[in-house]
Amino acid sequence: MIATIFGAFRVKDIRNKILFTFAMLGLYRLGSYIPAPGISTSALSDIQQNFGGAGVLGLLNTFSGGGLGRIALFALGILPYITSSIILQLLQVVVPSLEKLSKEGEVGQQRITQYTRYLTVGLAFVQSIGYVFLFKSFENQAGVTLIPNFNIGKVFLIAISLTAGTVLLMWMGELITQRGIGNGISLMIFASIVSRIPGGLQSWWNNPSQVFKVMMPFIAFGVVAAVVFVQTGERRIPIQYARRQVGQRMTSGGQTFLPLRVNMAGVIPVIFAASMMAIPPTIGQLIGQNKVHSFWTKLANFLSPGGWHYIVGECIMIVVFTYFYTAVTFNPVDYADGLRKSGGFIPGVRPGRPTAEFLDRILARLTFPGALFLAFIAALPAILIARTGATFAFGGTSILIVIGVAIDTMRQLEAQLKMRNYEGFLK
Secondary structure (H helix, E strand, C coil), X not given: CHXXXXXXXXXXXXXXXXXXXXXXXXXXXXXXXXXXXXXXXXXXXXXXXXXXXXXXXXXXXXXXXXXHHHCECCCCXXXXXXXXXXXXXXXXXXXXXXXXXXXXHHHHHHHHHHHHHHHHHHXXXXXXXXXXXXXXXXXXXXXXXXXXXCCHHHHHHHHHHHXXXXXXXXXXXXXXXXXXXXXXXXXXXXXXXXXXXXXXXXXXXXXXXXXXXXXXXXHHHHHHHHXXXXXXXEEEEEEEECCEEECCEEECCCEEEEEEECCCCCCHHHHHHHHHHHHHXXXXXXXXXXXXXXXXXXXXXXXXXXXXXXXXXXXXXXXXXXXXXXXXXXXXXHHHHHHHHCCXXXXXXXXXXXXXXXXXXXXXXXXXXXXXHHHHHHHHHHHXXXXXXXXXXXXXXXXXXXXXXXHHHHHHHHHHHHHHHCCCCCC
């Protein structure tokens, strides 16, 4: 890996892409420290304790790189765009017009991307309004005035500022994807999580438990190794192509393979489950302890992050959504049909429907251990906290995202290096 990084800096084109990526990520981190207009900066330090820990706000604050705790311009981070992308992908299964667009090549994908941007703006604006009232509810707990002269105009100003910050991040992420290295949206979340590593190291070093200090590095190394092993694990299905005539030329058959990953859904199920489980506690915290809304308050307490009910509910949602998202991203029937049309087949399996059933059976067996692993990694910090009483700066979701993005970025970097160092037959 180190050799790949040094080799990348020797190539001018790749070096410029890497520097451009770092510049965009630097601007993103800078915007996470600029408070939104209408917020009292002197009162921020008194309410930041509400954004720590392993709760819902702590998770959202991690994804925004601490911007939510500072109520910065980039407080929402890039999560509204990710949520919109997931919604559009799910709608392609149930809405025929969107499914037709997804099969129209680059033009259809551009239309879907445009719809995703529009939905991102709407979700960001609604979420911004909800956060404004959530910030306002912290004033009574901290005994400070966070939003002076609170009125409709002030709410609209803060909501528009936070929405504009999300739109700017969306544009910066697309710029990184086009002109930099790796996926811009994923790298922004990666940078947000990595920026909290110094605080996590300080929390680990200042922990009074000596057993925790000694065991934590081994636990972290084991989790990282397990995540890398599962994320890179795949089942290779052999594919054989028969000889056939294309025009006036006879093409020779060949053999390749179809890589089916153990975890084809990536970290999307974990993010989706965490978002869904965050809704009841967020509503309960926003509404407060009013007797009229006692149901939401009881539900929020019942599903409070870190509790056993929350852990069990999140694990079930992760397993279910892993199967669902895998079925959305990989359709065995469509793949079997395309394989048959191109003259390919799986040795020992008849083309057509038997191939689709074979792939579906293999995929179901692969997805089950992958889903259980995702659920285990997501629940591991809460289990360790319950057993040891120690606090963890990072959850399982953060570790999965960091390692997944790092592996994907390194693969893209290696691919670009191989493409530029390739020597043809004529050289």
